[in-house]
Amino acid sequence: MSGSLFPIVAVEDIAASDPGAIAIGPFGSAMKADLYTEAGVPVVRGNNIGPGRSLQGGFVFVSEVTADRLKRSILQPADIFFPHRGAIGEVGFVTQDHATPLLMSSSLMRLRVDRMKADPEYVFWFFKSLNGRKELLRYSSTVGTPGIGQPLSSLRAMRVPMPPLHEQREIAAILGALDDKIEVNRKASATLEEMARALYRSWFVDFDPVWAKLEGRQPAHMDAATAALFPDSFDDDGLPVGWESAPYLDFVEIVSGGTPKTSTYEYWGGDIPWYSVVDAPAPGQVFVHQTEKNISPLGFENSAVKLVPRGTTIISARGTVGKIAMAGCDMVFNQSCYGLRGKREQTDAFVYFATERGVEQLQSMAHGSVFATITRKTFEGLELAGPPISLMNAYEAVSSVWLDRIHALGLESRTIATLRDTILPRLMSGELRVGEARELVEEVA
Structure with a gap:
């Protein structure tokens, strides 16, 4: 760990003295998949570790009885945890405000630090840095x-730079402020997405405005001009008068993806984002702003990729099937995905939430199991309640404002994350002093 201006100590020298301060999750035989329940105590796995302190979705659960039997593997606030197999190199943290008990999976190991020697958040952020990884x-x-051999012995021997405790806390506070701003943006985006989804369901699935008018009520949260676009009765087919059940493909154009030849170096590393399912945004964030891999103009010209504009819905069709995202900028995507563009202009939000609804219908037809693939024929089997274009435009006028805000929040979070990741290694090495970092943070957080 060359270049650090701070003393270097072993993890075992900063671990708390209580039993289980350095511990491994339950043995595999004690945590079998048949113990999972629909609800209960969340089990933390490597895939729940996010880019900051917040955990992300996809939890499995066990009963409180099982969790009590495995109580030595319960994580406490300020615990730091690491996968020792699978997603090695990642690190997670239990925030002080986490109200729900969390149980380590068998693939995790835990560090609980002595707070008189080290600040837990500082240690977490060190392991988030390049040197920590x-x-x-x-x-x-x-x-x-992939795994860490002799996990507990290895963890004890790992080295951490140790500035004075007060400076550790200041470093953690600076990085935490940036992370908090990203989390505020994430929650705001998730709320806005849910508002757009709820409006889609209200208008085009549950037909709430039509029911309101049928019952002699004014449709809620709607001006008179918009309310006038809805009929006040239903046809025999259960759809609002004047609406027809229409094929999904009457509204959407399908665009196929592609992959430049991976063995040709010149096709890769350019400035054209190339989307694959690994780039899918976290729940509630809608847009993908950057991709893990980019292609060059030469790769674009010599492959089947097609450029789609910002606002295009992209759905994964193979592998992890049914994940959807909206392009946050012009981009291309691989052949395991489809791009979905509205046949009518300015219907990006309608297409996105109609596609989400279509995925739910496919899952329902598969009786809750994972369907193996999506093809063009899959889309041919989907139908929508076809509203008049005037209502689609009215929906777009409302929801596009919310989606534009989600897009802006995503870009802001990307800028903040870049700053965080830039100052992180410099703070850990002592190259960037706390006062200088605080000035940089105050500009954005």
């Missing part, structure tokens, strides 16, 4: 399933 991977093996 290198320290984790120093003990890893990629033979078979």
Whole structure:
């Protein structure tokens, strides 16, 4: 860990003295998949670790009885945890405000630090840094399933730069302020997405305005001009008068993806974002602003990729099937995805939520199981309640404002994350002093 201006200590020297301060999750035989329940105590796995302190979705659960039996593996606030197999190199943190007990999976190990020696958030942020990740991977093996050999011995031996405790707290506070702003943006985006989804369902699935007018009520949260676009009765087919059940493809054009030849170096590393399912945004965030891989203009010209504009819905069709995202800028995508463009102009939000509804219908037809693939024929089997274009335009006028705000919040969070990731290693090495970092943070957080 060359270049650090701070003393370097081993993890075992900053661990708390209580039993289980350095511990591994339950043995696999004690945490079998048949113990999972629909609700209960969340089990934290590697896929729940997010880019900051907040955990992300996809939890599995066990009963409180099972959790009590495995109580030595319950995580406490300020615990730091690491995958020792699978997603090695990642690190998670239990925030002080986390109200729900969390149980470590069998693939995790835990560190609980002595707060008189080290600040837990500082240690977490160190392991989020490039040097911290290198320290984790120093003990890893990629033979078979990636893992850390002798997990607890390895964790005890890992090295951490240790500035004075007051400086650790200041560093953690600076990085935490940036992370908090990203979290505020994430929650705001999720709220806005849910508002757009709820409006789609109200208008085009549950027909709430039609029911209101049928019962002699004024449709809620709607001006008179918009309310006048809805009929006040239903046809025999259960749809609002004047609406017809229409094929999904009457509203949507399908665009196929592609992949430039991976062995041709010149096709890659350009400035054209190339989307694959690994780039899918977190729940509630809608837009993908950047991709793990980019292609060059030469790769674009010599492959089947097609450029789609911002606002295009992209759905994964193979592998992890049914994940949807909206392009946050012009981009291309691989052949395991489809781009979905509205056949009428300015219907991006309608297409996105109609597609989400279509995925739910497919899952329902599969009786809750994962459907293996989506093809063009799959789309041919989907139908929508076809509203008049005037109502689609009215929906777009409202929801596009919310989606534009989500887009702006996503770009802001990307800028903040870039700043966080830039100052993180410099703070950890002592190259950037706390006062200088605070001035940078005050400009954005």
